Amino acid sequence: MRLLAPFPILSQIRHRFFSLNVLPPGLTRALFMAGLVSSLTLVTAVAVFGPHLGPTALFGAMVAEWEADRPLWARLRCALTVSSVMTATMALGVLIAPYHILTVPVVVALILVMTTGYYSFVLTRGPGPLNLFYAAAIGSYLGQFGTIGPQVTVITGFAGLFAGFLTVLALIPKIHGPEERIVSNAEIEVTAFCAEAARDRTAADHSRRRHAAYAAVNRGWLVLRAAGGGPFGCRVAHLARMASVNRRLSLQMVRNVYPHITPDQVGTDTPALRGRPTLWWLFRANFCRDSVAWFTASRVGLAGAIAGVLTQALQLGHPYWAILSATLVLHRWIGRLATTTRALHRGVGTLLGLGIVAAILACHPGESWIIAATVVCIVVQFQLVARNYALGIIFVTPMALLSIEAAGQAGSVTRLMADRLIETLIGVSVAIAVTWCTSLRTPRRITRVRFLRSYLAIERLLGCLAAGVEKQTAGIHARVVLQYELLTTLAVLTQASEDDPSLASWHEVEVALADLGYATLCACWITEPDRLLSPTQASDAIRVLHGRLAMLESSGSGLARLADDLRAVRACLALCPEDPDDAAPEVVRHEALSRR
Structure with a gap:
């Protein structure tokens, strides 16, 4: 490791590569539930559609990642919206499958619209915009093989709706859990901000703590409003606690800025209660050249276009894998070093994951054992991806390839694994090149x-x-x-x-x-x-x-x-x-x- 000391950039990449992220309270349980929901969706699809088509429900089952720790009505709305978009883009991909020249332009157009729209309008954030456009790339490949494209489109819609139903069902035992967690987080951040205000800190430290407290209160109100009313809606107790923590935040901020103002001169009508800008305002602010949303979307679109064209030119077997790798690495703007680390994670994790696939298939397992191994990989990858991307990808690779193997679409195992490795390397290489050439x-x-x-x-x-x-x-x-x-x-x-x-x-x-x-x-x-x-x-x-x-x-x-x-x-x-x-x-x- 001392050899990297003269090269600080390489040292930072090495440190980030092996580091483990600490997850916020409550996220571990939410990720476990998302993995469980995806697994149950896959098993149900196999039971309904058979062992050959059922595993293709894996993509639609990823709806479980969306709004994984949000209130009941927000989860329901999100499941309907995301599953509809995924099914529609899958159908679009199937329709353009016979016209190879359209694949890359259509996918890139979807990337630009979906990614910009995601970062413009989804203020509470989901797992990322990938699911909203990636189905088109998958459909453009599967649509080449007879009737399997339309069938997979139907299965994607089924899996999305079923996974959405399970995420709603999973919330029933602790139906107000998301509201409780978001209010508690706001209380913690505001308490920390108030405690820090009395200490001798730099202006930058104070600014960061204030930003964290205000953002936590704002997220709290967004979640409570999303919970709605009625018997399953937001509880009065949570609203009261949120109003109380909002009041504490406003009093502390006023005290810091205007010491001569007394508490009785501070009203209760704070901006945190006012919600979000209008959709039209968000559209005008983000669908423009100098917005973060458009910058992110343009990089993802460029990477997807280059990866798609390369795989078509090389006539590789599963071109959507290269598009997946390139867009997954870039779908968030996280800085060049972080993006490079993520790309390396993708490459190394895929290589190790292929070793697991080879070991499993060497045992000549039956369909039921392959499905069981896929389910294990689903649950494990949900827990690991957020902690260390490379560790998560080790299990994402067998999850994807085993589902293809179970569905009988793999062909030669050697060719399947070679395609996965080559196209992943193409995708991550393109992502790294785009990152360092467009972030100057x-x-x-x-x-x-x-x-x-x-x-x-x-x-x-x-x-x-x-x-x-x-x-x-x-x-x-x-x-x-x-x-x-x-x-x-x-x-x-x-x-x-x-x-x-x-x-x-x-x-x-x-x-x-x-x-x-x-x-x-x-x-x-x-x-x-x-x-x-x-x-x-x-x-x-x-x-x-x-x-x-x-x-x-x-x-x-x-x-x-x-x-x-x-x-x-x-x-x-x-x-x-x-x-x-x-x-x-x-x-x-x-x-x-x-x-x-």
Whole structure:
């Protein structure tokens, strides 16, 4: 290992390759239930459709991964939606199967739409967008073999609905478990934030803790709203606890920003209760060149296109495997080193998994034993993939290949395993190449656009405060938009910094921008902001910064100056008009800002 010391990038990849992720509380049980549901779906499909066609239900059974720890009605809606999309895209793949020239363009088009849509509208996140478009690649292959394509399409729909039914059924014993876990998590994060507020921490540490607490409360409200009402809906006790933790968060945030504000001057109408932006707003914000969603989708689409064209040119037996490997590695933007590690995990895990397949098939097992081994692999891979991707892939490979073997579609075992290895290596190689060739300038551009959007959202809400309309429709929309921007900007800079280390110098600006954004939200919670704060002066002050936002392209003193300017606007907002003597130094600071 010391040989890697002179090569820090290789050392980081080696460390990430062998590291094990710690799972959040409750996730282990959710993953076990998802594996159990997928296994039962596969066994049921074998019983209904027979041992040759039944194993093809494996893909539809993956619906169990979606909304694995969400409330009852959310699970039901998700099962219906995802199984419908998977069945429709499988049918589309079967339809285009006779026309090989259409396969790659159609799959790439689905990747762009489905991936961008997933990261635009699925705010609570599922396992990823892969299931939404990958069925088309599978269908385009299976559709070449007589009637098996239409049959598998029907089985996919059956498996998706049956798996969805089982995920709902599995929730019955602890029907309010998801609400309990999400509320408890919000309480833990807010308690930690309140405890940290009294300690001497850096601004960056404080910003991260505040972000975690606010995000936890926001997720809590999203889950409780998804639970709905009625006899199986959200309990009053959970709503009360969520309101209480929301109140604690708002009081602590106001206390940190505006020490002169008393608790009785803080209302209960916080942005966390306001929900999410409209679908149209999310569409316009994400279906554009400089959004994270579109950047992720374009990389996945490019990798899928290259992998698909290569496998077609080489006339390999299962081209969808190369597309799978390339898109699986890239379906999330996690930085170049993390993506490279994930690609290596995929390659090494596949190689070791093929060894397991060879060992099992060398024993000449019957169909029932192959199904049993597939079920074991399903349960184990669900537990391991989240902890270490390579360990999980070791069992994903036999899970996929044994189901094909049981279905009698394998042909020569040697050819099957060779195709799997070659196409996996093609997919991961393409993914690595796309990662390192498309992550050079884009992260900086995306981060800059995200900062500008957050700045404009702050300016808009300050204008609403100055006009006294923060509680009207326009003001509420401005609050929701700012909340969305604040909860996403931090993650973007963290990801972008991994691809472009020079962006680390932007963290001071990011912290100052987040501080000003949350201070603006806090001002909306105060019962009389125009009497206790100075939103009009702050609104005037932030407009002065329009011409200085080009400093985001600079470094060093330019970025430090921009951070100071943002902090000056926040200080201006905190002025108390009723106490001009204490406010005098801050007024001078504001005037100095205006003269720059």
